[in-house]
Amino acid sequence: MKNTSLKASVIISIYKDVEALNAILFALNRQSETNFEVVIAEDCQSEEVLSYLKQQRFSFPIQHLSQEDIGFRKTKAVNRAIAAAKSDYLMFLDGDCLPHSHYVEEHLLQREQNRVCTGRRVHLGPAVSSWLRKKPQLLKLLENRLMYTLLGIPLLFDHTKNYEIGFRSGLLHKRQHAKYLTIVGCNWSVARADMLKINGYNEDLPGVGGEDDDLGWRFNGKGIHEKSVKFVIPVYHLHHLERRADVNINLRIIKENTAKKQYYCINGIDKYLD
Template sequence: MRLESPKASLIISVYKDVHFLEQVMKSVELQTWREFEVIISEDGDNPEMKEYLQHLNSTFPIQHLTQEDLGWRKNRALNRAIKSAKAEWLVFIDGDCLLHPRFMEFHFKLSDKNSILGGKRIKLDENTSLDLIEGKIPIGKMNHVIIKKFREISRNGGQFLEEGIFIEPTGILGFIPKMRKMRNLKGCNMSFHRSAIDAINGFNEEYKKPAVGEDIDLVWRFEGLGYRLISLRNLAVQYHLFHKECWIEQEENLEIMKRNQKVQRFVCKDGLKKK
């Protein structure tokens, strides 16, 4: 599909998991608001990923950006995606998070040049993830499933279940999303205007390990330049598919952040532009 002037760019960070991306793209096709392009930001160059995207029959225009696999360089990949984006409003997700059908609607509906929008995600248990992947549970029925099986999903390893419940803002419970706040960003569920990320010079490529540099580091830098963080909790809902997670120590990343905070370096040196 051709969309000469998309109103938003959905940037999806991926590494090697084509199977999960396939499920994510199915949820993208269900979006109620559709005036956006899709950018697959791949931190690597997987032939299987390339083949899948070449044969993907999508109703959205898709850009696929790759780079040599030299270890974790997600921030570099994200900066390249920002430069390639055709839209001014940029939405970021990860390639293992399925989207509620109204996810993009709220990321654009509440967009504001002076605000950073952030939501969270439910971490599904293995059984519910498989049911979603196999189509046994339509994404539109997830509210009912989460409420009905809240204890079961939690007992089986699901986390942050309250974040997986979409609340209609014009309904009787519409006051709840307005009450919920965000203190930090999740790199898998955030959006902002191009001018905002330009102002802090993009993602800091000084970080060479996952986490902190791709989201937490952004918050204090955005706020240091006067941007405010707006919550999309229970509006821009997403479902994190179950997989084994490899936790790494964060001391190195935290030290980088603390060092920059000490000198109030809101505009990073190694970002969209190299200073």
């Protein structure tokens, strides 16, 4: 059942990492816009996650959806979360990315009809990531422009990548606003109705990688185009080892579907809708 009073549904895709989830929810608990829900899309059934959520209290309602752990099935987990979402506007975070305190507010402000808001992330180094996992309240230091500037050299020595993304700047945003920016699963938003037009993520993609690019070309085929929110809505990615598997299989399937102009995927959200 939809809740028209909710302004947004923030969907977080996770896999077992309770420490990172705690940091993300802490960051969401200090948002400048508070009228939203959180939908946790868990690609497994972790007792640690379930126990953690039972013990916590947050200022926003939480839905928690889990599924059997039989390999990478993020697309299925997120599709189920979209079907369960009670708001008509969806925002997406990965389970390793901490949102800026204006994340929800700014995505709503940037919202436009037939547009997908696409942002980017700061890739934090291992030392800073470890600190934020233990003390997520330190995120406010990165959000402060002066402190972020002063911390620039230590952050770069810690192998932080895309450091410049951490500056919220209207001027920088305007200078690159017209540039095409693809969807990355850690920081984007779209109207629920537009997501249903393409039937969500394609669950026939078995690998890690390419599933967000697949969304992009299918949105475009339906007349829904990307809108860059780079330098307006940063998120902060916690360091971890990358995992990519069967990406070539994904790319082959995407290429075949592109040739057929199959914008509405066959194996998507519709089977979870009432």
